[in-house]
Amino acid sequence: MKSSGGRYYEDFRVGQVFRHASPRTVTDGDVAFYRALTGSRFALQSSDDFARAVGHPVAPIDDFLVFNVVFAQSVPDVGLNAVANLGYAGCRFLSPVYPGETISAVTEVIGLRDTGGRTGVVYLRTTGHKEGGVEVIDFARWQTVRKTEEGVPPFSEQLVPPLPAAVPADALGSHLPVLDLSAWDSGLSGSRFRWGDYELGERIDHLDGILIDEGSTMLAARFFGNPARQHPLPFSDERSRGRWLVPGGLVMAIGRALSFNGLSNAVHVAALNAGRYVAPVFTGSTIHAWSTIVGKELIDGRDDLGALRVRLVGTRDQPAADFPDRDDAGAYLPSVVLDLDLWLLMPR
Structure with a gap:
């Protein structure tokens, strides 16, 4: 079968690293559509002239648009069978992203916790990069993920990672x-x-x-x-x-x-x-x-x-x-x- 139904809880192992498909070049059109969806009005992210006055080459991409693009890139590898995202920790916005730059993402499995029923909790750290390997964001999150059937044990030892x-x-x-x-x-x-x-x-x-x-x-x-x-x-x-x-x-x-x-x-x-x-x-x-x-x-x-x-x-x-x-x-x-x-x- 060439299509993927996503990974279940028992398919994850601590230390796994996923290099995600579909890097994305963020465009001026994306910026305009994001503003239409959210109503964002921050001047620095809205006006090239305003941004240039304080030292940016053009208006940077809104930080939460960067977050959503990187998060979405990770979903096919780690989130298709997720029931819910439970929380985020230690998210750092590390470098501005400008229209025309391309974002790619990598995720590491940093923890697993079996809850004993039809789901388990998977802890992840995702990092987004732009050209030249420059890190633009990294964050930890944890999510409940379905098992193929109740009681299936994980293949890795249980580990709840320390989070800041x-x-x-x-x-x-x-x-x-x-x-x-x-x-x-x-x-x-x-x-x-x-x-x-x-x-x-x-x-x-x-x-x-x-x-x-x-x-x-x-x-x-x-x-x-x-x-x-x-x-x-x-x-x-x-x-x-x-x-x-x-x-x-x-x-x-x-x-x-x-x-x-x-x-x-x-x-x-x-x-x-x-x-x-x-x-x-x-x-x-x-x-x-x-x-x-x-x-x-x-x-x-x-x-x-x-x-x-x-x-x-x-x-x-x-x-x-x-x-x-x-x-x-x-x-x-x-x-x-x-x-x-x-x-x-x-x-x-």
Whole structure:
């Protein structure tokens, strides 16, 4: 049989490395379509003139578009039989990507955990590169993967790998491009608020909402290149009521796009320390978002730039004015669908 049905849990071994097919040249058309899907408005990623003023050759590709392209490249090798992505850790955005550059990806299996039923958990580290082998992103994730039948043992020893709680702040400056942020135009960026204007513990309601319909769900799965079987298909469980499951990467990208209203001077997502899709999102849902400033750090050797550690929470069909989060027992409220811990770089 020449076609592939994907790998099951028992097909994985710790130390396996997959060099993924279908490298992708990201174009200006991809940038425009990503903006249409997400509503992203960040000036640096939208305007060549704005980007050149601070030292980029042209506007760089949005960080979460890079993430989605690299993630999707890994799916045929490691994710066709995945049930769900459980979380992300230690994601570093290492080098800007510009239109016309080609991204390729490699994934290593770094852990396995047998849950005893019809699935097991596979831990992965994926790295994206552009021309010349320059690393642009790397991240760890873990996902539940189907077994061919219940009780089938894995062929590797069980290993739950150590994962970082966060990317250290002192590592954020090592891969930054040299930019002239004295030329940062706050009028064009959409906000006068810079790094020093944000306070620890401050909460920001991003106010806006984006409806995800069947058309955007289908187009997002095809646009990112994600062939996972659950996207886009109607689900028949009681939660979905026949609606389609929305790719988590689209929900993440929309959360980032919504954060423009309150964090529009975020130059760059330096790291995704941790993240999870708290609950599935189905078509017909409207996504809202809010953020909390949970950390502030200076960047060694840079007097023009600081790092904000931000917790970004996405909600489904509930505006974020009252910052919905968890109940008294510590469980997420039903409306919460996304929880991201980010390092954002901000002009000082």
